Amino acid sequence: MADSGEATASGGTPRRDFLNLVTASFAAVGVGAIAWPFINSMQPARDVLALASTDVDLAPIAVGQAVTVMWRGKPIFVRSRTAQEIEAARAVPLNDLKDPQTDQARIQRDPWLVVIGICTHLGCVPLGQKPTDPRGPYGGWFCPCHGSAYDTSGRIRQGPAPLNLAVPPYAFTSDTKIRIG
Amino acid sequence: MASGLHNSDIPNPVLRWIDQRMPIFTMMQKEYGSFPTPRNFNYFWNFGALAMVNLMIMIATGIFLAMHYTPHSSMAFDSVERIMRDVNFGWLLRYVHANGASMFFIVVYIHIWRGMYYGSYKAPRELLWMLGVVIFLLMMATAFMGYVLPWGQMSFWGATVITNLFSAFPLVGEWIVTLLWGGFSVDNATLNRFFSLHYLLPFVIVGVVFLHIVALHITGSNNPLGIEPKGPQDTLPFHPYYTAKDSFGLVIYFIVFAGLVFFAPNYLGHPDNYIPADPLVTPAHIVPEWYFLPFYAILRAVPDKLGGVLMMFGSILVWFVLPWLDRSPVRSMRFRPIARICFLLWTVSFLVLLWCGGKPAEEPYVTISRFAAAYYFAYFLVILPLLSRIEKPLPLPESISRAVLGGGPLPAGAAAKPMEKA
Ligand code: HEM
Numbered sequence: 378m379a380d381s382g383e384a385t386a387s388g389g390t391p392r393r394d395f396l397n398l399v400t401a402s403f404a405a406v407g408v409g410a411i412a413w414p415f416i417n418s419m420q421p422a423r424d425v426l427a428l429a430s431t432d433v434d435l436a437p438i439a440v441g442q443a444v445t446v447m448w449r450g451k452p453i454f455v456r457s458r459t460a461q462e463i464e465a466a467r468a469v470p471l472n473d474l475k476d477p478q479t480d481q482a483r484i485q486r487d488p489w490l491v492v493i494g495i496c497t498h499l500g501c502v503p504l505g506q507k508p509t510d511p512r513g514p515y516g517g518w519f520c521p522c523h524g525s526a527y528d529t530s531g532r533i534r535q536g537p538a539p540l541n542l543a544v545p546p547y548a549f550t551s552d553t554k555i556r557i558g
Numbered sequence: 559m560a561s562g563l564h565n566s567d568i569p570n571p572v573l574r575w576i577d578q579r580m581p582i583f584t585m586m587q588k589e590y591g592s593f594p595t596p597r598n599f600n601y602f603w604n605f606g607a608l609a610m611v612n613l614m615i616m617i618a619t620g621i622f623l624a625m626h627y628t629p630h631s632s633m634a635f636d637s638v639e640r641i642m643r644d645v646n647f648g649w650l651l652r653y654v655h656a657n658g659a660s661m662f663f664i665v666v667y668i669h670i671w672r673g674m675y676y677g678s679y680k681a682p683r684e685l686l687w688m689l690g691v692v693i694f695l696l697m698m699a700t701a702f703m704g705y706v707l708p709w710g711q712m713s714f715w716g717a718t719v720i721t722n723l724f725s726a727f728p729l730v731g732e733w734i735v736t737l738l739w740g741g742f743s744v745d746n747a748t749l750n751r752f753f754s755l756h757y758l759l760p761f762v763i764v765g766v767v768f769l770h771i772v773a774l775h776i777t778g779s780n781n782p783l784g785i786e787p788k789g790p791q792d793t794l795p796f797h798p799y800y801t802a803k804d805s806f807g808l809v810i811y812f813i814v815f816a817g818l819v820f821f822a823p824n825y826l827g828h829p830d831n832y833i834p835a836d837p838l839v840t841p842a843h844i845v846p847e848w849y850f851l852p853f854y855a856i857l858r859a860v861p862d863k864l865g866g867v868l869m870m871f872g873s874i875l876v877w878f879v880l881p882w883l884d885r886s887p888v889r890s891m892r893f894r895p896i897a898r899i900c901f902l903l904w905t906v907s908f909l910v911l912l913w914c915g916g917k918p919a920e921e922p923y924v925t926i927s928r929f930a931a932a933y934y935f936a937y938f939l940v941i942l943p944l945l946s947r948i949e950k951p952l953p954l955p956e957s958i959s960r961a962v963l964g965g966g967p968l969p970a971g972a973a974a975k976p977m978e979k980a
């Protein structure tokens with residue numbers, strides 16, 4: 378096929394090379410266009426996205442108590458903090474923190490702390506929701522997997538986790554109700 | 559070859575390093591690059607490559623559908639509706655898979671027809687042909703079980719009727735049916751095992767297709783003249799000549815496929831399959847998918863349960879012995895004036911059966927099916943064996959290059975070889 382490759386109409390690139398290039402490009406675009414529906418089909422489906430918000434009634438939660446609710450398949454910790462716990466969280470100087478953030482920046486209304494109950498190390502659910510659970514040296518949560526300790530604002534204080542417990546998007550829909558997501 | 563590194567002539571050093579240790583690039587070059595291929599293929603020779611692409615499309619869409627499908631009798635139907643409504647591009651995956659099955663049968667029917675018309679089943683390609691029949695049987699099993707999965711009315715009653723075919727066999731029949739069902743009716747256990755097998759069989763098909771190709775590359779391809787190439791003047795390297803011709807055919811195939819998927823996605827399906835399965839109510843008129851209709855018509859043409867089942871299976875199994883029923887040494891029907899007409903009539907009988915299979919089991923369709931079925935079998939069992947003896951074929955061309963390039967002297971090497979008897 379050496380002869381056909383040398384047919385240069387205008388002295389530039391051989392025509393065969395040009396045709397090969399155009400054909401290959403069209404095929405590549407086609408493959409990409411076909412690949413996208415396959416990849417996209419693996420993303421969350423519409424019924425999964427439709428379950429993306431959860432309503433929580435705060436009225437039955439007494440001061441010092443915590444509840445766990447599900448949001449997008451994940452545990453959400455909702456804690457009604459005592460005055461001392463809030464006090465402790467706000468007294469910490471920012472430069473003592475691994476992931477510096479003020480307590481005020483992490484809450485919307487006192488006494489409510491709402492965080493995603495997933496350890497930012499490797500995804501275990503930390504202990505500390507039940508009164509009988511160990512809460513670790515900082516009085517918040519303690520992750521038994523590899524020993525990360527969180528404070529009463531859900532911030533990382535000790536152990537391998539790099540970040541504070543994340544705050545999910547939520548809003549107060551009334552004085553005693555929030556909608557997460 | 560002795561052991562040690564393969565003597566590779568791949569220019570790229572990295573590829574050569576691999577090729578010396580595992581000569582797959584040399585093999586690809588030999589089997590798909592320089593592979594000597596008859597120079598006179600027509601477009602009927604595209605359909606093997608199309609079938610291969612179709613098989614890959616079925617496996618790809620099937621695997622992605624299986625990520626969302628639930629094989630449980632109480633959830634299967636809803637999970638399919640969820641695929642249609644909620645899963646991103648789920649409708650596309652499902653319509654491509656469902657219409658892909660139809661496209662697959664269209665492609666393979668044409669592929670088989672090509673083999674019959676041009677005598678590709680004859681020596682030395684008998685095993686290649688028989689592997690093809692095995693592939694076809696596997697395809698039918700796969701398609702049947704796939705159609706059960708959405709668990710609509712047609713799924714359920716199709717599964718019931720087809721599995722009950724086995725009850726026609728004396729002594730073991732009932733036992734086989736219970737074994738297929740995993741219970742005493744088509745139920746959740748049946749659905750579960752059908753899903754498992756529907757996932758498995760396409761990979762078995764991949765394996766048999768591989769053997770099919772191995773056998774093809776030993777004998778080489780047949781061609782529209784049905785005479786063997788006698789030398790390099792009769793062949794072309796597979797690449798770029800037939801890679802290009804196959805690519806062109808592929809584009810046409812994709813256009814037809816896309817037309818079905820985007821403009822008539824339910825045309826070949828049955829509306830009753832959008833009604834959830836109900837074991838208490840049989841739809842008034844149950845029909846299998848269109849590609850099973852010719853065989854279904856043969857089943858219904860016979861007024862005896864076991865007889866009908868045997869004739870139906872026999873109508874495909876007879877293909878296995880076709881190479882020995884047709885003893886004529888001339889492959890291509892182009893040179894068999896009588897057999898050609900008889901074969902075209904056989905094609906008509908097949909299409910008539912396809913049409914009757916979709917009609918209700920009443921007159922005149924039953925009588926028409928009987929005549930068509932009788933001819934279907936007569937062609938294989940009477941006409942071909944007889945014509946092998948009495949038909950006088952037309953003179954065969956001297957060689958492929960002579961026939962396609964017109965007169966001119968034969969190159970010395972080719973002329974020296976004795977003219978092929980076939
Ligand atoms: C999954 C289904 C199948 C695939 C992927 C497949 C693939 C192929 C390919 C790629 C070729 C070479 C290209 C060609 O000649 O068109 C071929 C040849 C052939 N196939 Fe198939 N095939 C399939 C099913 C069948 C069936 C069901 C039969 C017959 C009952 C069959 C009979 C043959 C024969 C006889 C040849 C050699 C044809 C010749 O060289 O003239 N194939 N197949």
Ligand code: FES
Binds near residue numbers: 496497498499521525
């Ligand atoms: S996952 Fe929590 S400490 Fe490792």
